[in-house]
Amino acid sequence: MSAYFVTATGTDIGKTFVTAGLVRHLRTAGKSVAALKPIVSGFDMTEAALSDPGVLLQALGEPVTPQSIAKLSPWRFEAPLSPDMAAARENRTIDFAELVKFCRNEITASAGTLFLEGVGGVMVPLDERHTVLDWMSELGLPVILVTGSYLGTISHTLTALEVLRRRGIAIASLVINESPQSAAPLSETIESIKRFAPDCPITMLSRMVQTGLSEKEFADLLWMLEQHAFR
DSSP: OEEEEEEESSTTSSHHHHHHHHHHHHHHTTOOEEEEOOEESSOOGGGGGGSHHHHHHHHHTOOOOHHHHHHHOSEEOSSSSOHHHHHHHTTOOOOHHHHHHHHHHHHHHOSSEEEEEOSSSTTOBSSSSOBHHHHHHHHTOOEEEEEEOSTTHHHHHHHHHHHHHHTTOOEEEEEEEOOTTOSSOHHHHHHHHHHHOTTSOEEEEOHHHHTTSOOHHHHHHHHHHHHHHTO
């Protein structure tokens, strides 16, 4: 059994796209795989198939039903805000201890590879005292950090890497997911990040992959994760 926590430098960077792609590739290879997105905000049950949990369920080959959504994402909120703010709109809170317990139980029960997708970016608040960083630290899973190639991503990425490093969180891979209409060339962005994070394993996903024209890069990412698992 292996498990990874998928996080990002911000929201709408591509966590679900990356997680779903990895799930599909492992399923195609005939391997056991599972996915979780315990917390989701901006959730609308009338558009469940288009939601992050819906996308992950379809990648897993499972029906998108209220029951399957509830199992994959127990903490769901309507407002498209950080979890603490979204929960407050509904007079609710996220019990951090219960969240950690739920994740640990699912990790233990997983027979194959489990991808646990976070919410928003590394420092998004979950309640009054805890952030996604605290969540990752408690679970102790190796992290897949997803970032973009937009202008400004170098600072955001290096900041996230430094924060993870200071918490002693292992980085299985940095995935640079090419941003649409970015003024910064993908190759130059990667080289700049490498200069400041020479020991960080980096994978890129081009727009070609995102439009379905080629998915070789997902295979490369899986290979990198497998190497990490046997270190």
